[in-house]
Each structure stands twice: as structure tokens, then as C-alpha cells.
Amino acid sequence: MHHELEVVADPDAVAGTAAAFVARLARACVQAHGRFTFAVSGGHTPWAMFARLARERVPWEHVAVFQVDERVAPDGDPDRNLTHLRESLGAAPAEVIAMPVNDTDLDAAAAAYGRSLPERLDLVHLGLGPDGHTASLVPRDPVLEVSDRLVALTAPYMGHQRMTLTYPALARAQQVLWRITGADKREPLSRLVAGDRSVPAGRVEAAASLVLADAAAGQGPARADAQSPASP
Numbered sequence: 001m002h003h004e005l006e007v008v009a010d011p012d013a014v015a016g017t018a019a020a021f022v023a024r025l026a027r028a029c030v031q032a033h034g035r036f037t038f039a040v041s042g043g044h045t046p047w048a049m050f051a052r053l054a055r056e057r058v059p060w061e062h063v064a065v066f067q068v069d070e071r072v073a074p075d076g077d078p079d080r081n082l083t084h085l086r087e088s089l090g091a092a093p094a095e096v097i098a099m100p101v102n103d104t105d106l107d108a109a110a111a112a113y114g115r116s117l118p119e120r121l122d123l124v125h126l127g128l129g130p131d132g133h134t135a136s137l138v139p140r141d142p143v144l145e146v147s148d149r150l151v152a153l154t155a156p157y158m159g160h161q162r163m164t165l166t167y168p169a170l171a172r173a174q175q176v177l178w179r180i181t182g183a184d185k186r187e188p189l190s191r192l193v194a195g196d197r198s199v200p201a202g203r204v205e206a207a208a209s210l211v212l213a214d215a216a217a218g219q220g221p222a223r224a225d226a227q228s229p230a231s232p
């Protein structure tokens with residue numbers, strides 16, 4: 001698929017540009033159809049963007065936040081994406097639809113989460129691992145081949161089993177926003193924008209894709225690719 005790439009100076013500029021993009025899209029979607037459906041990824045780097053987003057003009061009472069992926073770990077665990085998401089959103093009155101990773105029957109829980117997803121996700125926010133993973137679509141895991149479910153479980157990866165949206169769920173995105181920082185992402189970023197399907201991120205399909213990267217990640221071959229202003 002085609003990715004628009006915008007390279008900005010540093011992680012702070014990525015966070016600010018991404019937050020402004022999300023806020024503009026949220027306002028436009030709420031004005032157009034009364035709701036903004038937003039799926040968010042986890043990891044270590046998104047939270048600066050969410051802290052900035054909390055200061056933007058967003059119609060939070062009309063925002064539904066879904067999770068892109070989650071570690072199977074207890075509520076409040078520092079490894080849970082939800083823990084950081086809730087902290088970052090603070091008092092923003094968004095509806096958060098958490099992945100049910102504490103259910104005893106995780107397969108049934110994943111299927112139930114799949115049923116809760118809307119037909120259309122206005123925005124899916126994704127990160128990129130140094131190994132080319134995105135969401136919890138991790139290299140060599142059978143989850144990469146799941147085509148009949150919207151939500152699935154992985155084998156243990158970096159300390160935890162994960163629940164993740166699958167490629168068919170990500171394909172419900174009207175817009176994907178990738179937020180990529182750091183020199184360790186340079187190689188996978190090059191592969192992503194080149195459409196290299198040998199890395200998990202390269203297999204994501206969606207209606208539109210904007211890649212926001214800092215200079216450390218966006219140097220090299222990726223930098224020569226298309227650049228465009230970040231507006232929805």
C-alpha cells in the first residue's frame with residue numbers, strides 16, 4: 001500500500017505533529033458522523049503523543065478508544081498498555097474499550113473483543129518495533145497468518161503472551177497513523193515504506209497511511225520517499 005512519509009526533527013516534534021493530526025481528524029469525524037473510533041497501540045513511545053493530545057481540542061465525549069494490542073498481565077501492571085493509556089488520557093472523558101486479557105477463556109475473550117469492533121475504524125495508531133513488528137503481529141508467529149478472526153492471541157513475546165488486532169481488523173482503518181522514532185527503527189522503516197512484506201508491518205493494508213518519523217528513524221533510504229504535510 002502507499003504510505004505518505006513526513007520526517008520531523010525529533011520525538012517531541014513527532015508527538016506534537018501526531019497529536020495535532022489526531023485532534024483534527026477527531027473533530028472532523030465527530031462533525032461528519034457523530035463519533036470518532038480510534039484504535040491505539042502500546043509499547044514505550046506513544047505516551048508523549050497522548051500527553052500532548054490531552055491538551056488539544058478533542059470532542060472526547062464522542063471518542064471511542066480501542067486497543068490495538070495488549071500484554072496478558074494483571075490490571076495495573078506496568079507492562080500493560082492500558083495502564084499507560086489511562087494515565088496519559090487523564091480525565092479526558094473518552095470511552096475506553098479495553099482488551100479483556102484477564103478473562104479465563106482468552107480465545108472467547110478475543111472473539112468477544114472482535115465483535116465489539118466497529119465496521120469502520122476512523123483511525124488506527126501504530127508503532128514499529130526494531131524487528132519490524134507492529135501491533136503484536138510479531139515475526140514468525142502464527143498470528144501473522146490469521147485471516148478469519150479480527151482479534152487473536154500470540155505465543156509469548158518479550159515476556160508476555162499478547163492479544164492483538166489481526167490484519168483483517170487493521171484493514172478496517174480509514175486512516176493509519178504510524179509514529180516512529182529512534183535510529184533502531186531506521187531499517188524497519190525503510191522496509192515499511194518500501195512495502196516489504198517480509199516484515200510484519202509491511203503487510204498492513206488500510207485505506208490511507210501517514211508515517212510520522214523523527215530524523216533519527218527517517219534518515220537513509222526512507223528519507224528519499226514521498227513527504228507530505230500532516231493533515232487529515
Ligand SMILES: O=C1O[C@H](COP(=O)(O)O)[C@@H](O)[C@H](O)[C@H]1O
Nearest residue numbers: 041042043044045127128129135
Ligand atoms: O510491543 C510493542 O511494540 C510496538 C512498538 O512500540 P514502540 O514503543 O517502539 O513504538 C507497539 O506498536 C506495540 O503496540 C507494542 O505492543
